[in-house]
Structures are given as C-alpha cells and as structure tokens.
Amino acid sequence: xxxxxxxxxxxxANEEILQLIKLYKFKGKDFHYGDKMHSDIDGIMRLTVxxxxxxxxxxxxxxxxxxxxxxxxxxxxxxxxxxxxxxxxFKQVISRFLADPLRFExxxxxxxxxxxxxxxKIENVTFNSKVVNxxxxxxxxxxxxxxxxxxxxxxxxxxxxxxxGKYESLFLIINFYxxxxxxxxxxxxxxxxxLILMYALILQDGFALFKYVSLFGLLNTHxxxxxxxxxxxxxxxxxxxxxxxxxxRLLITMMIEGYEKVETKxxxxxxxxxxxxxxxxxxxxxxxxxxxxxxxxxxxHPLTSESTINRTLTRLRDNNIIRPNGVGRSATWIRLVxxxxxxxxxxxxxxxxxxxxxx
Numbered sequence: 001x002x003x004x005x006x007x008x009x010x011x012x013a014n015e016e017i018l019q020l021i022k023l024y025k026f027k028g029k030d031f032h033y034g035d036k037m038h039s040d041i042d043g044i045m046r047l048t049v050x051x052x053x054x055x056x057x058x059x060x061x062x063x064x065x066x067x068x069x070x071x072x073x074x075x076x077x078x079x080x081x082x083x084x085x086x087x088x089x090f091k092q093v094i095s096r097f098l099a100d101p102l103r104f105e106x107x108x109x110x111x112x113x114x115x116x117x118x119x120x121k122i123e124n125v126t127f128n129s130k131v132v133n134x135x136x137x138x139x140x141x142x143x144x145x146x147x148x149x150x151x152x153x154x155x156x157x158x159x160x161x162x163x164x165g166k167y168e169s170l171f172l173i174i175n176f177y178x179x180x181x182x183x184x185x186x187x188x189x190x191x192x193x194x195l196i197l198m199y200a201l202i203l204q205d206g207f208a209l210f211k212y213v214s215l216f217g218l219l220n221t222h223x224x225x226x227x228x229x230x231x232x233x234x235x236x237x238x239x240x241x242x243x244x245x246x247x248x249r250l251l252i253t254m255m256i257e258g259y260e261k262v263e264t265k266x267x268x269x270x271x272x273x274x275x276x277x278x279x280x281x282x283x284x285x286x287x288x289x290x291x292x293x294x295x296x297x298x299x300x301h302p303l304t305s306e307s308t309i310n311r312t313l314t315r316l317r318d319n320n321i322i323r324p325n326g327v328g329r330s331a332t333w334i335r336l337v338x339x340x341x342x343x344x345x346x347x348x349x350x351x352x353x354x355x356x357x358x359x
Contacts, residue, residue, distance in 0.1 A: 003175035004157050006240045007167055016245070019252045020168065026259035030208040033262055037269055043303040045098055045211050050074060053091050055216035059223075060192075062087065082122050089118050093196060098211060101203035106159055108152045115186055115193050123188040127151075147185045154179055169205045170255075173198055174248045178233045202255075209258040212265055218254040225250055280304075281312040285322065290335050 037044060053073045057064070062083050064072070071077035072084050072091075079085040093114060097104060104110055115125045127148045134141050158176045161167055177198045184190055199215050219226055229247035236242060284300050285292065297309055313333065316322045325332045 003179045003237075003242050003244060004154070004161060004172075006242075007161070007171075007175060016249055016252065019249070019256065020170075023252055023256050023259070026209075026256065026262075027207055029259075030206070033212070033266060034208065036266055040269075040303045041211070047302055048210070048212060048214065049091060049095050049098060052094055052214040052216055053087055055214045055220055056090055057087060058220050059216045079121075085121050086119075089120050089122070093118050094199075097196075097200050097203055101200060104200055104204070106155050106201075108148060108155060111151065111155070111193075111197065112148075114196070115189060118193065118196070119189055125189060126187045128184055128187055147183065150183050151185045154183065170202070170251060171248055173201045173205070174244050174251060175242075176201070178237070178242055178244055178247070181230075182234075182237055207255065209255060209262055212262045213258040215258075218258055221257070222250060222254060278308065278312040278315070281309060282316060282321075285316065285333075285335060286337070288335070291325070291332050292335070293332050 034041065050073050054069070056062075057069070064083065064087075068077075068080075068084065069087075072079060072087050076088070076091075079088045104114075112127075119125045127146045129144050129146050131142050131144050134143050154176070158172065161172055162169065177194055180194045180197065181190060186193060195215075199210065202215075203210060226247075229250050232243045232246050234242070281297060281301060281304065284297060288296055294309060294313070298304075301309070313322065317324065321337050322333050322335050325334050
C-alpha cells in the first residue's frame with residue numbers, strides 16, 4: 001500500500017488541472033443526460049452492458065463464434081466452457097454495479113463476494129498468504145498470514161482519504177488501483193478484479209458516463225497508452241515513488257472522450273424522438289432485404305417496445321406495403337414496395353444499434 005501512503009509527495013501539473021475542469025463540467029451535466037433519456041434508460045444500460053461484454057472480450061483476447069457470443073451476452077444462454085462462463089459472470093457483476101453502484105460497500109467481504117461471483121464455476125478464488133517477520137521478545141519469527149488483512153487495511157485507508165476530501169477522487173482511485181494490483185490479494189484474477197473495482201469506485205463517485213459508454217471500449221481505444229502507463233506506475237513502486245501521473249492523465253482523457261460520446265448519443269436520441277418510432281421502423285423496413293423478420297427490426301431498434309413494432313407492421317400490412325409469410329417463430333415478412341419508391345435521402349436514426357457498435 002505504498003501509493004495511498006505517499007499521496008502528499010505527488011504534485012499536480014497544470015495540464016491535469018485544466019483537464020479536470022473540463023471533465024467536471026461534463027459531470028455536472030449527468031443529471032441532464034439522465035433527465036433526457038430517463039424513459040429509455042433501462043434499455044440503454046442493457047445495451048451498454050452488452051457492449052461492455054464485447055469490449056471485455058477484445059481486451060482479454062477471448063474468441064467466440066458470433067453465434068455463441070450473442071447467445072451468452074444477449075440471451076444469457078448457459079456457458080459451455082470457461083471463457084463463456086467468464087463472460088457470463090462478468091455481465092452479472094457489471095450489471096449489478098451499473099444498476100445500483102451505492103449498494104456495493106467497500107468492505108472486505110463485499111470484495112471477496114465479487115471475486116467469487118466473477119470466477120464462479122471457473123476457479124476457487126481464495127486469499128493469498130505471505131510470510132512476514134514478527135518480533136517476539138528478542139527474537140524474530142517468521143509467520144504466514146493471509147492477504148485478507150492487507151485488503152482490509154487498503155480499503156480502510158482509501159475510505160478514510162476519500163472522506164477527508166483532501167484529494168481529488170480520481171487521483172485516489174488510480175493510486176488505489178495500482179496498490180491493489182501490486183498487493184496480489186487473491187489467488188486468481190487480480191488484474192481483472194482491480195479493473196472492476198476501479199470501475200465501481202468511479203460509478204460510486206457519481207460519474208454516470210458508464211451508463212452510456214463502455215469502460216473497456218475506452219481502454220481498447222488506448223490500449224498501448226494504458227499498458228505503458230501501467231509500466232511507468234510499476235517503476236519505483238517498491239521504493240514508494242510510483243509514477244502514477246501518466247495513468248491518471250489517461251483516465252481523465254478517456255472519461256472526457258466518453259462524455260463526448262454521450263453528447264453525440266444524446267443528440268442522436270433527440271433527433272430520433274423528432275421522428276415517431278413507427279416512422280423510424282418503416283424507414284428501416286425499406287432498407288432491409290425484401291424478405292425480413294421481426295428480429296431484424298428488433299436488432300436495429302432495441303429501445304422500441306414490442307407493441308410499437310407490432311402496430312407498425314399491422315399498419316404497413318393494412319396499407320399493402322408488406323405482407324406476412326408464415327406464422328409462429330419462423331414467420332417472415334415480405335416487402336411489396338420497391339426500394340426505388342423510397343426516398344434514399346431520408347436518413348434512419350438509431351441509437352446504440354447493436355452490441356458490435358464501437359461506440
């Protein structure tokens with residue numbers, strides 16, 4: 001726990017202060033984003049979690065077929081191997097944090113429970129142990145102790161510093177993250193667990209951008225910078241002079257980029273609401289192949305209710321624009337109107353289109 005105990009020797013650069021001002025201006029708009037998109041927030045967060053899972057796979061180089069990826073991420077299908085189980089577990093953990101970040105308490109038992117859920121049916125995650133020197137009278141004895149004690153001390157120190165209000169919160173979180181990595185608390189998954197705890201602490205500190213954009217997506221965009229910043233933070237860590245400034249600056253930069261994406265999504269959301277959802281679906285149908293399914297529409301309009309889709313299909317059927325072909329789950333629809341009769345200059349507007357969306 002060398003970083004949190006040496007925060008007083010870490011200077012702030014003017015560049016960091018200017019970027020923080022920009023970031024906190026965005027944070028001040030979190031209520032505005034939530035107010036604007038509150039009616040669809042459950043669907044938006046569901047899609048954000050799905051995209052987070054896809055970016056998580058890229059970050060840790062997990063390869064699945066598109067079919068299995070969609071079944072695990074979108075349909076919560078039962079995993080068939082450890083990679084699929086990890087993605088499934090990751091989705092459960094991230095979903096809980098995103099739905100109610102304040103419910104998670106920064107206590108040893110809660111962190112331990114998170115790690116066990118993360119590696120459920122994969123690894124039996126336990127606390128590591130280490131040998132320490134104990135002074136007994138005039139003698140020094142070696143004793144093996146659990147790293148659980150180290151985690152408790154780290155969590156208490158972070159909580160105390162955070163409550164003191166003496167340090168900028170993201171600065172504290174970055175130093176906490178580096179300490180946690182180096183302490184090697186658990187028998188498995190320390191890298192991933194540390195990243196997820198960093199994610200949780202950012203959410204708890206009131207930054208709402210991860211309701212709309214993926215943390216792992218931002219990390220993947222800056223993967224080389226991130227790895228280099230970790231290496232710089234490792235240098236001189238044991239001497240208590242870890243260089244965390246590059247990682248701190250990178251986190252601020254990524255979060256600003258994330259908020260800029262939120263601004264873009266909000267604009268798309270506003271524009272989409274100008275056009276009725278029924279008209280938007282009709283525009284989609286003109287762009288789909290001549291024979292299409294309801295699932296094709298759902299994939300492009302994930303925030304649109306089933307009843308709205310059904311009403312639109314019924315209206316277009318009654319107007320002889322489409323007709324049904326078959327019944328049941330395998331049913332398709334056939335478009336009766338040629339593409340050429342549709343105005344190609346009318347642009348379809350979709351928000352958070354699929355789980356493969358880079359944004």
